Every structure is written in C-alpha cells, then in structure tokens.
Amino acid sequence: MYANFKKKFKDDIIRGKMWKAARSTTVDDFQICMAEIKKLNEKACKWLNEISPNQWSKSYFSVYPKCDMTLNNMCEIVNGDREVLEARSSPIYSLLEMLCIKIMN
Known part of the structure; x- marks a missing residue:
C-alpha cells in the first residue's frame, strides 16, 4: 500500500x-x-x-485473538503436560523420542 x-x-x-x-x-x-x-x-x-x-x-486492528489456543508458547504447552514432566528426568534421547511422539500425535 x-x-x-x-x-x-x-x-x-x-x-x-x-x-x-x-x-x-x-x-x-x-x-x-x-x-x-x-x-x-x-x-x-x-x-x-x-x-x-x-x-x-x-x-x-482487532484486539481479539486470531486462534483459539489459550497458550501460544510451545514451552508452556510442553511444560503443562504431565507425561512430559515425568519424562524430564529421563536420559536426553528418551526425552526427545517421547517429545517427538507427543508432537506427532
């Protein structure tokens, strides 16, 4: 413009x-x-x-959100998950594998 x-x-x-x-x-x-x-x-x-x-x-401009997610920070979403919190004490490879599966689902 x-x-x-x-x-x-x-x-x-x-x-x-x-x-x-x-x-x-x-x-x-x-x-x-x-x-x-x-x-x-x-x-x-x-x-x-x-x-x-x-x-x-x-x-x-509109002051209303453009998506229905209440959390838009990926870290907040991951840290709020019980399974992820339990897996944080796992070895790094196991943690990354679990995160990969979680994200794909």
Whole structure:
C-alpha cells in the first residue's frame, strides 16, 4: 500500500502524515491525522479512504485473538503436560523420542 501511495503522492509531508495515521493507536488520533491529510491534499485523503482502515491503521486492528489456543508458547504447552514432566528426568534421547511422539500425535 505504501509503495502505491508513494508513487502517486510524492510529497514527504503527506507520506509522513500517512505513517502517523497508520501508527495511531486510537480512532480519535486516526481521525485527527486524516483531517490533517485532507487539509494538505484532498486527493490523498480520498485515496486512503478507499482502503478500509482496518487493513492499514493500527487504531482499527482487532484486539481479539486470531486462534483459539489459550497458550501460544510451545514451552508452556510442553511444560503443562504431565507425561512430559515425568519424562524430564529421563536420559536426553528418551526425552526427545517421547517429545517427538507427543508432537506427532
């Protein structure tokens, strides 16, 4: 998106404002940035409004998780398993073999 914006609008100030809008973390800040862009260049504002802000601005990104796993750290998942905890005292080869089987299942 930025590459296309950069080709169409050569002004560094406009590009800086676009980045400010993209990095804004609240909707109010985003709206302020877009108003500044509109003051500087109406066409740039229109071009940006054609693309949904939830695709390019942090202020519109979803705060909800994208997967249903409650743990996304592999170490936490492995350490929470009773069989793995019991196998930790085994020799390294036996432990790795057990982990390999556990992961494949």
